[in-house]
Amino acid sequence: MKFICNKEELIKGINIVMRAAYSKYQKSILECIHIKTEEQTLLLDAFDMTTAIKTSVYAQVEEAGETAIPARILYDIVNKFPAGEIVFEREDAAIRISGANSSATLSEMDAQQFPAFPVYEGNADHQIQISRQTFKDMVEKTAFSAYTGEDRPIFTGLLLETNPQDGTLSVVGIDGIRMAKKMSPLSCKSHIKAIVPAKMLKEASRILGDGEEEISLCFTEHACFLKCEEIEIFTRLLDGEFINYQALIPAQYKTRVKVNTGMFERSLELMMVLAREDSSNLIRMTIENSCIDLQSVSEYGKAQDTLSVEMQGEVLKIAFNAKYLLDVFKVIEEEEVYMEFTGRLQACVIKPVAGDAFLYLVVPVNIAE
Amino acid sequence: MKFICNKEELIKGINIVMRAAYSKYQKSILECIHIKTEEQTLLLDAFDMTTAIKTSVYAQVEEAGETAIPARILYDIVNKFPAGEIVFEREDAAIRISGANSSATLSEMDAQQFPAFPVYEGNADHQIQISRQTFKDMVEKTAFSAYTGEDRPIFTGLLLETNPQDGTLSVVGIDGIRMAKKMSPLSCKSHIKAIVPAKMLKEASRILGDGEEEISLCFTEHACFLKCEEIEIFTRLLDGEFINYQALIPAQYKTRVKVNTGMFERSLELMMVLAREDSSNLIRMTIENSCIDLQSVSEYGKAQDTLSVEMQGEVLKIAFNAKYLLDVFKVIEEEEVYMEFTGRLQACVIKPVAGDAFLYLVVPVNIAE
Incomplete structure (x- = not known):
């Protein structure tokens, strides 16, 4: 086996497939990246028995062949090579990698043992x-x-x-x-x-x-x-x-507020400073008079925020793990969302003001009233 | 105590002094940042008994006073406040911090217990x-x-x-x-x-x-x-x-090379990929025929590099912990440096091609010849 390829393109390819290589089990073939020449291309693949990733990199192939080299070492060595052309060739049952004045000789594993990449044999409808x-x-x-x-x-x-x-x-x-x-x-x-x-x-x-x-x-x-x-x-x-x-989504609400996503997110972050002192990240919310009042407490003191909202329905006191709400508000891009509640023990629904592009449910924390 | 200050300026000040606050010992006054008003200024300081740091922040002081608040909580709370003005005031033996619709009430520690910032009483000559x-x-x-x-x-x-x-x-x-x-x-x-x-x-x-x-x-x-x-x-x-x-610096060399700093650094990094598999990070160097040959070996294979250099003196085979050389080459800005050797067991000197702005010594590793 002998081929010449570009360092940067090879690193890009290694980077893609190495995510499917084992990194924990020493001396396993599944720690390796499998490299196989095919016309003027290298096929790179890695396989951890659950996921397999394959990609291809252009190369000037002078002698066809295949090899398997531990992924992490291959990545680190190629990454530290000077930019430009790199030559791979088999030499005394090892792979010699060379470029400019640098070279490395890496021991290989038996490429024949590498599992074949699965072939799709499904229905075109699927x-x-x-x-x-x-x-x-x-x-x-x-x-x-x-x-x-x-x-x-x-x-x-x-x-x-x-x-x-x-x-x-x-x-x-x-x-x-x-x-x-x-x-x-x-x-x-x-x-x-x-x-x-x-x-x-x-x-x-x-x-x-x-x-x-x-x-x-x-x-x-x-x-x-x-x-x-x-x-x-x-x-x-x-x-x-x-x-x-579907059965978990409450059919109707008793309390609904329209909140500004950015302001609510910032407020949750302020609450988290004290809430995270405790593993439950507890925040208490009171919804009344077109306001949401948020509060968190720890041994250091307490934080409190009041946000004006559009409100419909009943007054409500409810508590949450602030982290679960924060995870949701971090990914919402819409400027405003509805939060709907059916009671202090029922999941809160977070959804768009219009349409149904997304829906989040967060179960509250049951605290003494 | 009551003052009004700007969030961003206060965060900058907290960030400076909090590096001297203890973060490990619960309930110690030395975990705190000490805040004291002085005219239209806040003096912030922290003190870990070895190092003390002090800075000042502009504030509109309405009532003079001082407090001590755990540094990490103070930083996190202020950091999550909305931008703009923040008000600090004592309320029921705690400090209430408020801005926009947000507020936090943090318990304080006894500011009287905070150690006084040391005063310089030295000689102007020193x-x-x-x-x-x-x-x-x-x-x-x-x-x-x-x-x-x-x-x-x-x-x-x-x-x-x-x-x-x-x-x-x-x-x-x-x-x-x-x-x-x-x-x-x-x-x-x-x-x-x-x-x-x-x-x-x-x-x-x-x-x-x-x-x-x-x-x-x-x-x-x-x-x-x-x-x-x-x-x-x-x-x-x-x-x-x-x-x-001074007594450690060899007076004269037996082998001297002039190396390109960037190339030598890159070469050390390539060697490190295999050398770091072993705790000694061992690299072997051979200096002869106006070349430095570098080599590192691990169970995965070996890496090798040959650099052309200007060389004076004797042929030398020597080994190093590559990390110690790499630390030096990472901070050198000069394009070229001299490396001087007096034998395979003597410290290597790394110094500028001209002048004496810096000097590094690295002791080699004693390996069998």
């Missing part, structure tokens, strides 16, 4: 096309609410569901205390329903960068294939039944 | 004036070589020494494996010799920012007072005898 911006936006605005523990694996995923009737794609994340739902218009012939690991969607969102190209998402019963230009990502779906989240 | 840029430069280029352990406290300081004869200030740091010395022209009538904690000099360097104003350093037998505009820093000197570092 595909959706989505703009990169919409994809990233849907992930950013829901993934924070996915569960991160290990005891309820199904909730570490986001539910992706298409609705051919009304032409929408919805993404839902839920962790038992809050729920996030984001909707986008999308034309899709079939009903697709899949639970995709939130961690992988966040990685994909980062890897994809900011271009204009559309993303294809192709589904089989147990996997999702994401393609965008020269990047291909495979991930296993989570098996199991997602909760019937 | 003062030096130095430009802010020179001060920061001297600290940045020597402080990394000060010792950071606890068993040899004297070496956690930097030796500041004036030489009235040749009109210079020198700053020296040493930790047993490397030494850094930086000289600057300075007119000073008296011979000053003081060992100042490196940690405090680094903090001062950060606090002082990038202005043009001169810094005054005033010394007593046991303390150093640093003044710059509205900032005043007091620090205790380290007691004891600094090592006679």
